[in-house]
Structure formats: structure tokens, C-alpha cells
Amino acid sequence: MMISLFRSTLSKCNQVAWHLLFLMAGLPGIAESQTVSKYIVVDQFGYRPSSEKIAVIRNPITGFDAAESFSPGDNYALVNASDNSKVFSATPEIWNGGKEDASSGDQAWWFDFSTYDTPGNYYVLDVDNNVRSYEFTIDEHVYAEVLKHAVRTFFYQRAGYNKPAQYAGSNWADNASHLGTLQDAFCRRYDDKSNASTERDLRGGWYDAGDYNKYTPWTANYIVGMLNAYESNPDIWGDNYCLPYSGNGTPDLIDEIKWGLDHLLRLQDSDGSLISIVSLAGGSPPSSATGQSLYGGVNTTSALAGAAAYAYAARIFSDLGMGSYSSTLLESAKKAWNWADANPNVIWKNNSSEYNSVGIGAGQQETDDYGRFAYKMRAAIHLYQTTGDSKYKTFIESNYQDIHLMQWNYAFPFEEENQQMLLHYASLQGVSSEVASSIKDTYKAAMEGTDNFSAFYSEVDPYTAHLATYVWGSNHIKARKGLMFMDYITYTDGSTKYDDAAKAAERYLHYIHGVNPLSFCYLSNMYAYGADNGVNEFYHTWFGDGTDWDRVGTDPYGPAPGYLVGGANPSYDWDSCCPSGCGGASCDAAQRSRIVGQPSQKAYDDFNTSWPMNSWSVTENSCGYQVGYIQLLSKFVSTSEQSGCEINVTTGAQAPKNYEDIAIYPNPSSGTLIIGHKGSSVVKVYNMQGELVIDQKAMAEEQIDIRTLPDGIYQICLFKNGQIIYRDKVVKR
Structure with a gap:
């Protein structure tokens, strides 16, 4: 715990530069470099x-x-x-x-x-x-700070929410976005955008990924995933994630879930149907976006996805003592179910000429018949658990064998969420014992397959985190693969393999954190929190190519910390108009060759160039990726204790270690340090446990008395106007 605190405390002193210098140069009198x-x-x-x-x-x-x-x-x-x-x-x-x-x-x-x-x-x-x-x-708590920043990305992704520097860090502070004229609070229908009578208040929610659109089925999925992360390990979620709602007595993850739910409730019509998408304009920063917001049509997919999220949340919020809100959610869940049950095949596609919706959103939120069936199963499971109504049980037990796990006797990460929901159902009270046994036995047998336990025991991947296929979003699939092993522990009686399953699951975290052929941490700008070589830029409208938030180490700010990017994708390619037919837009052959034709795990590069280089298929973030990663990471965090509430504002413009007019000497010292510099500053010294042991103002040639400190290594930081201007290691002996 103390070592974790030390590393997190270093975030106050610009750990990026310190890591580079300390690792590469060593400490005088301490180690050969x-x-x-x-x-x-x-x-x-x-x-x-x-x-x-x-x-x-x-x-x-x-x-x-x-x-x-x-x-x-x-x-x-x-x-x-x-x-x-x-x-x-x-x-x-x-x-x-x-x-x-x-x-x-x-x-x-x-x-x-x-x-x-x-x-x-x-x-x-x-x-x-x-x-x-x-x-x-x-350290037992090595991932606690990482989890905090992974969750904090949803704060940065909030639409229509002010992000003051106190919580966002000065580099990522921004006013509430998409609340201007004809934007989210006055959103109009996609095919009647000049008609004021179509206006709806559709504020809130999250930017889905690198684009700012809000897709209803996926928003519902994120809520379900976060609810599962909370319910699986409720004691680890702190109320101290350095957010505007921290300290309100509710875990910050629950506050985030409620933000998504409030938006999801606004999307529901009085008949129970749900609007499928809200299409938002782009801009960097988000508050600069001025284009009109438009909403799409209703569809069965959105109603079923929403019903599952409402029903699951109703139970959790009831347990948290929020009875009135829980009742609202449950009523919405029932209405959504009833509408979808009566309207099982209402299809609506965004960004489609067939539906006169070209330009509405980017990704396609509509699914196929099987996708709608899986959403209906999920909704029925959560409605059954929350209400106990036998009609939902009847639907589940009459249809569960049509889920692919049961049809194919095959478990794979692309359907981890569907597999998990069946396993969850099998764990509930009142479920038919034959059905529960059938689900658990099928999953256990499927996990013995070639790409699951068999691959683990055969050690088929030198980087220990086997995937049979690398595709767009492979890091998300890695996280889901890890969750499959954790599902095995949670829902089956295969106790003789529990230790192996946990070991296998954690390997997928290690891959994401750097155990891969690129020696690359796939989280953005985490240098202040322990990473050494990671995501410096990724496809995102806010942090886009050419903006002030483009790249760590080059541009004024760089992207915010903690975003998981898509990952290695051997199917990547530039747009088909390349190399010479893109109307003068640049086609970078060297960039393409860095990814195309590479071995699967090397098919990645740290870039964010938009069309026609299409970096989004490799480096874009997604709230879906983020939730899967949070779910897996949370399995290996055992406490809600996280250090402090001071957000490091690491930027691309790192301060050098030594200014010509700043010196700290002698080093090592047995009693007194002299701070030689012009003007004044605030001096802070931290011990190896991350505890602040000295905090004082310093003028030119100020003496800092360290005689009472135990011998050892200390971190010293100088601040002016709240910004780090100097940091170094000092030795007391």
C-alpha cells in the first residue's frame, strides 16, 4: 500500500520526466545506470x-x-x-x-x-x-489508482456537463458542451429538423467513443456493464475519484451510472419505446461544437437494451436506498419490455440511405435478429430478478437454448456478455434446477476448448494472453476474454481450476499494461500513474490530430489519462481512395506499412490521423472498450482506498529537470538543503511512503532543514502558481 501511495504521490511531481531521468541515469551514489x-x-x-x-x-x-x-x-x-x-x-x-x-x-x-x-x-x-x-x-493495491482513472474517462466523455479545472485538470477543463441553440436540450428529429414541435430534451449521456454521438443500445450496455462491475465487488468503489460528485456519500461509479440512466430515461417515449440515437456535432474542445443535435427513430433494439438497463439499475438503486428513483426505473423497464414485446421487429438504422438517415451518427446501432433476441433475454433476466414475475422466467426457460453458447457448446469473448447473462440467470433463486445445471455444465465444457483453458495450459501465446483472432477493438476482446475466466470462477463449481482461471484472467490485464511485443501500455497518458511507454495520441474528436490535445510530449496538453484504445488490428488499411485519389488529402504510405502486413500483435501504431488514414480502426477509444476493461480490472482491486484527490495535470510540454537558475544542494545531505533560485516557490518533500514531510515557502537561497528526517531517498518538488517547475530526488544520509 505504501509503495502504491509513493508512486501516486509522484504524480504531483511530474512522474513522466522523473521516470525517464531516474531509469536512464540512475541516482548519484546510489546505482550504476x-x-x-x-x-x-x-x-x-x-x-x-x-x-x-x-x-x-x-x-x-x-x-x-x-x-x-x-x-x-x-x-x-x-x-x-x-x-x-x-x-x-x-x-x-x-x-x-x-x-x-x-x-x-x-x-x-x-x-x-x-x-x-x-x-x-x-x-x-x-x-x-x-x-x-x-x-x-x-503491491496488493497496485491497480487502485489505475482503476480510478479508467472510471474518470466517463467524466471526460460526459455531454452537457461542465468540467472545471479543479476536477478535470487545467489541461482538460471545458465548459458544458452541446447545450447551445438547437443542441441537446432542444434536439429535433433527424427528418424534420426545421420543425420546433419535434424538439426533445435529450441532454446528458456520454460521447460514445472518439465521436460525440450517443447511441442508445450501447449506452444501455455501458450501464449494464458498470452495474455488473459494481455488484460483483461493491466494497472497492470509492467516493474519492476527484470528481465534482466525490464526497457525496455515493460511490463515484454509481454517480456515473446515474448520469447515464438519467439520459436513458429522457430517451423513452410515453408508449415505452426508446429513441435510438442522438447525433452530435464535433469540435475541439467539445464546448466549441455549435452544430445542431438531431435524434433518430425508435426501434426494438433500443427498447430491449433500455429495459435491461432500467431493470438492473432499479434493483441496485433500491438496495442503495433510492426507492423513488428505483421505482421510476422499474416502471420504465416494464414499459420498454411491453412495447418491444408488442413491436418485435421495428428496425431503424442510422447513417443509412435506406432510412434517409445519412450523416446521423457514425457507428451502426441497429443489430440483427439474433442481437435483438439476446437483448430480450438480457431484459427478461433482469426483469425476472428484480420483479420475480414468472412471465419473464417462462420466456427465458423457453428460449435460453437459442443463445449461441447453448447452440454451439462454444464460449468465446465476442459473446462474453451473453454468456455471462445466462450464467447469472443460472445463479438466481427460483430458476429450474435442470436449466441452471444445463447452462453451467455447457459453459464448463466450452471453457475446456482449444482457445480457453486448453490454450492456457498449452502456453500457446508467449505474451500469455491468447486470442484466436485479432480484429478491430482487440483490446476490448482481450478484456472480455479475461472476464470469461472470471465468469468461470463466479458461476461454476469448478473449484479445482479457480486459481488457474484467475491467473489466466489477470494475464489479459498484463497484456494491456505492457506485456506485449510493443512493450506498450494501451492506456492514454498514464505516465504520472506508473506507465512508462504508452498511448500518446489516439483517435478522438477532442484530442484530434492538429489540436492542442494531439500528442503527449509534443503539443501543449496531450489527451486526458486513462482511455483504453482499440489495439492491434491486422485488418487495418487506409481508405480505398489512397494512394492518389483522395482529392489532395495525404496518404502516408510509411504509416500504412507500419501496420498493414504485420504479425497480428504488432499491427498497431501510436497515431491519430483521420481520413483517409482511418486511424480509428486501430487507436480509437470506446466507452464499450472502457467498460470491459473496468470490469476486468476491478476483479483485481481489493479496496476503495485510493490516494488523495489531486489530479496530476501532466502535459506534453514537460519541464526539464534543471533550470539554469534553480539548484538544490548539497545532494546527498546530512542536514540542510539549499534551494537556489530566483523569486519564490513552494517546496514539497515526500518520503518513500508517499507522505508529505515538508511543505514550506522558499525564497532565493532558502535553507530546508532535513535533520529530523530519517535517512533515505526523498522526492522534492518546487511549485509556482500551482504548477510544477522543478523536481528531483534527494538523499538524506
Whole structure:
């Protein structure tokens, strides 16, 4: 816990620059410097003490880095970063007899230090080559801060909500968007946009992804996913996520869910049907968008998706003591169900010439017959659990065998949500024992398949997180794959494999956090919270190419922290008008070649160029990706305790370590530090536990008395006008 606090405290002192300097240069009198190697990959945040801990050492064979090579030494060590002591040593084991892995194009070795469980900050060292991994933490609460920022992305995605600097950070502060003339509060129908009588108040909700549109079925899915994350582990959700509603006595995740539900309620007509989409104009920042907001038609898909979200939420909010709100939700759920049951085939597609809706939204929210059936099953399950009404049970037990899990005896991550809902039903009171057994037994058998436990035991992926197929949104599929193993633990009686299932599930987190052939953390701008090499830019209207929020390290602000991007996608390609028929728009052949034709796990690049380079199929975020990741991550967080409520405002314009007019000396020191600089500043010193031990104003040549501090390493930070201007490590001895 104390080490996690230390790392989070470093966010106050611009951990990005400190990581680079500390890792690459070492500390005077403390450690000989070693080069950080991209060939030794680890979870950049770290590991829980009880977790499996495997550093993957890679030698590229095929792909963009095929001309490179790395031959690991025989001697590897886990090194305590505080004093550079070697605490564990072993020889790395070659993966699969040295064969190349087709999915990554790499040869690999594993350095397994799972047996070491002492909390602290560490790195993996190739002793013979004198190269090292990024630094990481071993601590029970290593993912608590990461979870907080993953959830906070929904705050940044809120439409029509003010984002003051106090909570958003000065870099991502923005006024409420889409509340101007003819926007969300005065939204008009897509095919009658000049008619004031069609106006509806459709405020709220979330920007769905990198675009600002709000798709009703997907909004409902996000609510269901977040409700599941909450219900699965209710004690971990804090009321301290540094948001405007933090400290109100309700977990911030519940506040976020309610924000989505309030929007979903506005979408419902009096007859129970739901509007399917609200199409919003773009702009960077979002508050600069001035275009008209338009809503689409109603459809069965939206009604069924909404019914499930309303019914699930009604039960949770009732348990939270919000009886009136719960009653409203349950009434809406019943109305939506009844309308959809009476109107089972109302189809409406956005962005379609067939429906005269070209330009309304981007992604297609409408689904097919099977998709509507699965939504109806989900709605029936939550309505049955909330109401106990047998009519919903009758529908479920008459139709459950038509869900693909039961039809195909096959479990796969693309339908994890459908599989989980059946398993959840099988766990409820009053369910027919034959039905419950059939569902659980089918799932257990399916999990023994080639791509599930069999792949885990066969160690088919050198990066430990096997996927049979990499497609658009592969990081989301990775998260869903991890959740499949957690569903096995939650809903079956296969206790002899529970430990293996948990180990398999956590491997998918490690992949997202850096255990992949790119040594890349797939979360945006998390340098202040433990990541070392991650998403600097991604496809998003706010953080778009050429804006002030474009890229960490280049542009004034960079994107906000914590967004999960789509991930490796070997089906990526530029627009068909390329290379020369795009009306003068740039077709970057070098950028294309960096992804097209690569091994599946290498089919990614850190870019956000829009049409015709179409980066969205690789780097776009999605609330759907985010929810799946939050659900999986929350399985490995055991407390709601998270450090402080101070949001680091890391920008692309990092302050250098030393200014010509700032010096701190002597270092090491036994008693007094001198702060040599012009003007005045605020000096803050933090110990290795992340505790603030000195906080005082400093004028030119100010003396800081550290005689009473225990010997050790401290972080010192200088602030002017609330902004970091200098940070360094100092040694008291």
C-alpha cells in the first residue's frame, strides 16, 4: 500500500520526466545506470504479491522490427529499485523450444519471479547485458489508482456537463458542451429538423467513443456493464475519484451510472419505446461544437437494451436506498419490455440511405435478429430478478437454448456478455434446477476448448494472453476474454481450476499494461500513474490530430489519462481512395506499412490521423472498450482506498529537470538543503511512503532543514502558481 501511495504521490511531481531521468541515469551514489530495454516487457504498473509475475524477453524475427535482434543473457535478476539489491535471480526459460510465434513474429523467453511477493518498486535486470525493464510495483493495491482513472474517462466523455479545472485538470477543463441553440436540450428529429414541435430534451449521456454521438443500445450496455462491475465487488468503489460528485456519500461509479440512466430515461417515449440515437456535432474542445443535435427513430433494439438497463439499475438503486428513483426505473423497464414485446421487429438504422438517415451518427446501432433476441433475454433476466414475475422466467426457460453458447457448446469473448447473462440467470433463486445445471455444465465444457483453458495450459501465446483472432477493438476482446475466466470462477463449481482461471484472467490485464511485443501500455497518458511507454495520441474528436490535445510530449496538453484504445488490428488499411485519389488529402504510405502486413500483435501504431488514414480502426477509444476493461480490472482491486484527490495535470510540454537558475544542494545531505533560485516557490518533500514531510515557502537561497528526517531517498518538488517547475530526488544520509 505504501509503495502504491509513493508512486501516486509522484504524480504531483511530474512522474513522466522523473521516470525517464531516474531509469536512464540512475541516482548519484546510489546505482550504476542501465539502459531500459524494449526487449524486456513487464506490466508497467506492476503486480499483486500473490499474482503470477512473468517478464517476457523478446527477440524480433518478423515484422517492422525484424532487422533488430536481442539475445538474452543467462542471468536475470529482480532488482529492488530503492537500493539496487538483487532480490531474486533465475535463468530465463525459452518459450516453445525457441520457435517463432506467428501472432507476434517474436522468439521469446520467460523470466518467472512469481514466488517473490515483497511489496516495493522493482525492475528486471539482464545482468549479462546490463539492460533492464521499466520499473514497476509489487503491491496488493497496485491497480487502485489505475482503476480510478479508467472510471474518470466517463467524466471526460460526459455531454452537457461542465468540467472545471479543479476536477478535470487545467489541461482538460471545458465548459458544458452541446447545450447551445438547437443542441441537446432542444434536439429535433433527424427528418424534420426545421420543425420546433419535434424538439426533445435529450441532454446528458456520454460521447460514445472518439465521436460525440450517443447511441442508445450501447449506452444501455455501458450501464449494464458498470452495474455488473459494481455488484460483483461493491466494497472497492470509492467516493474519492476527484470528481465534482466525490464526497457525496455515493460511490463515484454509481454517480456515473446515474448520469447515464438519467439520459436513458429522457430517451423513452410515453408508449415505452426508446429513441435510438442522438447525433452530435464535433469540435475541439467539445464546448466549441455549435452544430445542431438531431435524434433518430425508435426501434426494438433500443427498447430491449433500455429495459435491461432500467431493470438492473432499479434493483441496485433500491438496495442503495433510492426507492423513488428505483421505482421510476422499474416502471420504465416494464414499459420498454411491453412495447418491444408488442413491436418485435421495428428496425431503424442510422447513417443509412435506406432510412434517409445519412450523416446521423457514425457507428451502426441497429443489430440483427439474433442481437435483438439476446437483448430480450438480457431484459427478461433482469426483469425476472428484480420483479420475480414468472412471465419473464417462462420466456427465458423457453428460449435460453437459442443463445449461441447453448447452440454451439462454444464460449468465446465476442459473446462474453451473453454468456455471462445466462450464467447469472443460472445463479438466481427460483430458476429450474435442470436449466441452471444445463447452462453451467455447457459453459464448463466450452471453457475446456482449444482457445480457453486448453490454450492456457498449452502456453500457446508467449505474451500469455491468447486470442484466436485479432480484429478491430482487440483490446476490448482481450478484456472480455479475461472476464470469461472470471465468469468461470463466479458461476461454476469448478473449484479445482479457480486459481488457474484467475491467473489466466489477470494475464489479459498484463497484456494491456505492457506485456506485449510493443512493450506498450494501451492506456492514454498514464505516465504520472506508473506507465512508462504508452498511448500518446489516439483517435478522438477532442484530442484530434492538429489540436492542442494531439500528442503527449509534443503539443501543449496531450489527451486526458486513462482511455483504453482499440489495439492491434491486422485488418487495418487506409481508405480505398489512397494512394492518389483522395482529392489532395495525404496518404502516408510509411504509416500504412507500419501496420498493414504485420504479425497480428504488432499491427498497431501510436497515431491519430483521420481520413483517409482511418486511424480509428486501430487507436480509437470506446466507452464499450472502457467498460470491459473496468470490469476486468476491478476483479483485481481489493479496496476503495485510493490516494488523495489531486489530479496530476501532466502535459506534453514537460519541464526539464534543471533550470539554469534553480539548484538544490548539497545532494546527498546530512542536514540542510539549499534551494537556489530566483523569486519564490513552494517546496514539497515526500518520503518513500508517499507522505508529505515538508511543505514550506522558499525564497532565493532558502535553507530546508532535513535533520529530523530519517535517512533515505526523498522526492522534492518546487511549485509556482500551482504548477510544477522543478523536481528531483534527494538523499538524506
